[in-house]
Amino acid sequence: MPKPAIAEAASTLAVVALSNEPLLFLSADLKIIAASTSFCRAFDIDPLTIAGKHLGALGGGEWAMPRLASLLNATASGSALVEAYEIDLKRPNQKTRLLVVNAQILADGQIDNIRLLLAITDVTEARAEARHKDDLVREKAILLQEVQHRVANSLQIIASVLMQSARRVQSDEARGHLHNAHHRVMSIAAVQKQLAASEGGTVALRAYLQQLCDSLGASMIADKDRLCITVAVDDSVVEADVSVSLGLIVTELVINALKHAFPDQPSGTITIDYHSDGSDWTLSVRDDGIGLPTGRDAPKAGLGTGIVEALAKNLLAEIEVSDAAPGTSVTIRHRADTGRDADLAPAA
């Protein structure tokens, strides 16, 4: 064994040897005083060959990296600090390993007794895994965008077919049905668009219902000076599936009001109002039109009414239709403490 200038404390050597993290204990001229067993195991170095060897002569010479040597020299002279320095360890017939090196100077004041402690972490796998995760997240985002793009295109195809059919049919009634189908497709599209933009599976209702009504207004109101839709919604945020049901209810009620409430009125307003208090909420769609016809003129319940009833029931809400004088108001009300709720497990 070559003679070290000053004998190392046995305890220091033991600490180095037993370290779980690969460690090298070096003299100022980069000769190995001790290496941890973990270092020898991790980098295929025979523990019996290392004592007194220069760092650059370890193994097959793969540790003879000029940049590492100059950094360690600088650390030994106190002019630099190697903190989380990344190096590539290249060995013949082996995959290059990415190492993170930390070097610490250990000096007790004596200029000829400077020691370096080198901690080496192999981050090859960790980095590859992180990169893989990033790739997956990116791929998923691209895939999601692609799906949304296709859904939008498919909805455009359906909307186009419905509009082309509506232009061709002779019967006013059939044309009305085709236009309604078109409005419903547009409203589903608005719903879908909002869901695509929503994060964490929740939807802010104000922006959502506003967009929905803009879309309905754009496709159904021919004279925008005559009829308008106003949206008054508080800051409520709801689960995505609840927002879909609420959106479809609003669609049906607005279509209904636009079709029936203002036959000859010079102007009219439809107001959508939603507010919540805890888990209680109220949605109302009100118009200032002719009001509900009664008696023999009362229309029989149509498809729209059926849809609204089914969706309200699904949301455990009650429907109330009332005279808004002038016009009609439809209110969908959910009360958390109604008896029916007791049958359901609370959501949170």
Add this chain to the structure above:
Amino acid sequence: MNNGKTVVLIIEDSPIIRLGAIELVRSAGYEALEARNADEAIRLLESRADIDLVFTDVQMPGNMDGIRLSHYIRDRWPPVRIMLASGMNILEESSLPEGSRFFAKPYSDHAIADMMAQMLSETTPQPPSQPG
């Protein structure tokens, strides 16, 4: 130069959507031209001088997508009004040529027709023969 009708060029690779756009343009009272991609559109723009507005899809097969095409048209035929539509609803407005309008698919025929009328009235020089 033309028969007095406003001419709208529709660029869309999906035949059904293209058909719908043609009908929407015709019902609005304009003449409709159609192209399936940017190359066909450029050939049409080069062959006739009476195209007032292009309405283009964004994602299309071929050398140019609708965004590149719209910039190309803005550079080479500056007076032509440009409208774009795409299923990608998150689109940087700044990536489009100035003065162009973007619609997310599915678009409403009314909204498209309204915007066409507005754009065509905004910057069209008044033809002298127009009845008062």
